Amino acid sequence: MPSLPVTVLGFARWLLALLCLVSVNVQAAIEVGTLSGELNLGPHVELLEDVAREYGIEQLVSRGDALAWQASRQETLNFSFSSSAWWLRLRVVNGSSDEVRRLLELAMPLHDYLDAYVIDEQGEVVSQWRTGNRRDFDSRPIAHRTFVMPVHIPAGESREVFLRLDTHDGLYDATPLYLMSDAGFLAKAQRELMAFSLYFGALLALLIYNLLLYVSTRERSLLLYVAYLGSFFVLMFAARGFAFQYWWPTLPMFNNQMVPINIGIFAFMLAVFSNSFLSLSHHAPWSTRVLFAVAGLCLLSSLPALLGHYAPVFRLMIPAAIVLSCLLLGVAFWRSLRGDTLARIYLVAWGVLLVGVALYFLRVAGILPYNIVTEYAVQVGSGIEFLLLSLGLAWKINQFKNEKLAAERATIELQRSLNQRLEDQVQQRTRELERANRQLTILARTDPLTGLLNRRQFHELVDQELQRRRRSGQPLLFAVMDIDDFKLYNDTYGHQAGDEVLMRVATLLLDHFRRAGDRLFRLGGEEFGLLLEVDSLQAGKQLLERYREALQGLAIPHEASRHGVITASFGLVACQGCEAVRDVQALYHLADKAMYEAKASDRNRVVTCSLLSET
Structure with a gap:
């Protein structure tokens, strides 16, 4: 019969093994040896809220599951407005006979701070990166508009990955997280690049086309359209991470300022263009004053971004943008009921865009989940909207031309009538009659x-x-x-x-x-x-x-x-x-x-x- 110490020691070992088994089951390992496509990690990671920002990677590795890790149940992680830092943990295992490399993508280009650590089976840090939208672009291990990190897993081994997410002043955007092979990432990047190339190329073509039209016609509505489209183009190019990658990769602070500032400029140009397009100063002067007041509030609410404050910007800008959107839709609907064709075109065009913008802001506020609809609603809506508005401007200019032609014809007819009645009068009247007759001859020939x-x-x-x-x-x-x-x-x-x-x-x-x-x-x-x-x-x-x-x-x-x-x-x-x-x-x-x-x-x-x- 074994002694009591031996029995206690055996029981302790059994209990320790059981606890380890439970610990392993808490965080199921993800098999990546045969992974070929792309895996959404949202539901697979564990989350730890670091309220006091006190944890470092050493503490997380040494204390293991003693901390309050929680399983994520979100397809896309969304912390919305939060003053805490957040840690993400996942474990990957390579069951194949060859070493593999997998790419971990945080597909949110505007995320402020991202620290990533790869831990081997002995608890050693084998790879680490400190990057984010508030650090120079060359801090990213792979040059891409989003954050892509390579994870190497030897054959038959596992790796634990820790991500620390933090913000400048408490504003998180939806955080999609993917794991994929090199081939899967290349296919995904090519699809996105093709889609964005077509989208931005279409916007740029519309901008240049209408700018050339303005140069030839000097129609003020065209210039306002170009200014509005230009502000929207820069906003989307920056919000999707392309501006930071290609325009100012060494200016992270300026890059972060450009997004809210361009939203304010976009809102103001929206008001200016809408007032001109719908002729509100003529049809409804009261709406012009309210429209510019709300647009001015949107523009002013973006100014704190110049001082490094971003969460208050969006807390003010989101309700102001909703009010502005509702006002524009209401005025356009009212003018449509009065038979204004331009207002009907505007109502359809801006209605599509504002639905996309509303979906995007509701996603930022954490009310709606991240998915392909809420992520690309602005792009789809804006593409349709700008095309319809361009056609509306063409219709408006052609309408003015037809009205001018009708007025000219009426003038010629009046001149002809007067000349017929006054052909007995002074020679000046006779010369006017002859001139009118020559004009009529030209009209009769063409x-x-x-x-x-x-x-x-x-x-x-x-x-x-x-x-x-x-x-x-x-x-x-x-x-x-x-x-x-x-x-x-x-x-x-x-x-x-x-x-x-x-x-x-x-x-x-x-x-x-x-x-x-x-x-x-x-x-x-x-x-x-x-x-x-x-x-x-x-x-x-x-x-x-x-x-x-x-x-x-x-x-x-x-x-x-x-x-x-x-x-x-x-x-x-x-x-x-x-x-x-x-x-x-x-x-x-x-x-x-x-x-x-x-x-x-x-x-x-x-x-x-x-x-x-x-x-």
């Missing part, structure tokens, strides 16, 4: 929408050319062009958009056919006539092919067309001496027939009809 020669001029000028070519024996080339599926375009996008297409087609015609003998006509609807000053059928076809490719290159969207964009079909007739063509109508009939052959051959092509004599 199509008012496109500025091209009208059908009446087509009959007169082409008839003259036929007679001249009969006398000289020179070849004559005439083409009919018809925009493909134009009725479907009007049905899909509306007649206003159809008129814009006709004007762009006419402008492109004037750019391509500049010879002294070239004549361009709008024959009616979407049909155009082209009298070409060339000597051969091949030369004429080359000119039409270049124009056809240029028209297709405009890439004007046309969902109802089989080509997806606006295209045209051409029928080209060439005759020499024109003896085979008795009159203008016969010439038009031949070209029109060739054009319909192009329509029947899948459209977007040039079909020729040669009556040239072969020698």
Whole structure:
């Protein structure tokens, strides 16, 4: 029978083994030897709140599970507003026969302070990093917009990973945490880079396009749109970590200041642009004063960030932004009920964006969880919103142009009426009447929408050319062009958009056919006539092919067309001496027939009809 000390010693060893087993079960190890994709670590880590910021890695390793570690039940860790530091712990094991490297990603680019430690089975620190958004970018072990740390696990061994998260003044953002292989990280990084490249590229293209429009038109609304879009572009570029990586990697303090400051600028530019877009100073002066007051509060609430205070910024900015959003939606809804088309466009556009912004701020406040919807809602909403607003601005400018044209026509008509009644009066009135008559003559010759020669001029000028070519024996080339599926375009996008297409087609015609003998006509609807000053059928076809490719290159969207964009079909007739063509109508009939052959051959092509004599 064993002695009592021996029995007690055996029992103590058994109890110690049992406690170790329980300790191991508290934190289940994650098998990473066969991990190929990406693993969300949110539900797998343990959390320790360090209220007094008193723990160091030595204490955590030596005291083990004696501390108040708690299992995380969150898909994405979110501490919201907290004055504590937080420790995260996980254990990984490599059951394979080869050493593996796994990448641990904290996918929140705006996290202030991050200290990471890798502990081996003997309790020694084998790797450690001190990084974060408030430290220089080169403190990161892997150059990436988020925080990526390599963890090496030898074959058959395990490693324990500790992460210490801390903030400058108590504002945590949602903290997604992933573990993945090199191949998994590369695939994820490529997907994100492609998505963000398309997103920022689209915003930049819209910005440059509208800036060029402003330079050519001097329309103030376009400049305000560019200013607003520019502030939003910088905000998103900084918030997603790209600005710190590429623009100012050695200025962490400036990088942190830029995010809240740009939010304030963004809110103020939103108010300025909205006031101009909706003409609120004219329709509702009271709303303008309230709008600028709330926007000014958003801008002022961002200023404490210049002194290093960030949590108070968002405590003030979030409710101010909600009030501003509700105000804009309310005013746009009110103007929409009064039949304002621009307000309806604005309501849809900004409604989409504000839903995305609201989801993002509610995630920051910890009310909503982190997921793909709340993370990328701002990007999706803003992309749709900026596109719709750009179209709205184009509609607004075109509306002003049409109103101006209508006013000019009314003025001309009034002048004509006055001249008819006062043609017996003084010579000054007579000269005014003659001037008005000359203007009317010009209008009678041209199509008012496109500025091209009208059908009446087509009959007169082409008839003259036929007679001249009969006398000289020179070849004559005439083409009919018809925009493909134009009725479907009007049905899909509306007649206003159809008129814009006709004007762009006419402008492109004037750019391509500049010879002294070239004549361009709008024959009616979407049909155009082209009298070409060339000597051969091949030369004429080359000119039409270049124009056809240029028209297709405009890439004007046309969902109802089989080509997806606006295209045209051409029928080209060439005759020499024109003896085979008795009159203008016969010439038009031949070209029109060739054009319909192009329509029947899948459209977007040039079909020729040669009556040239072969020698």
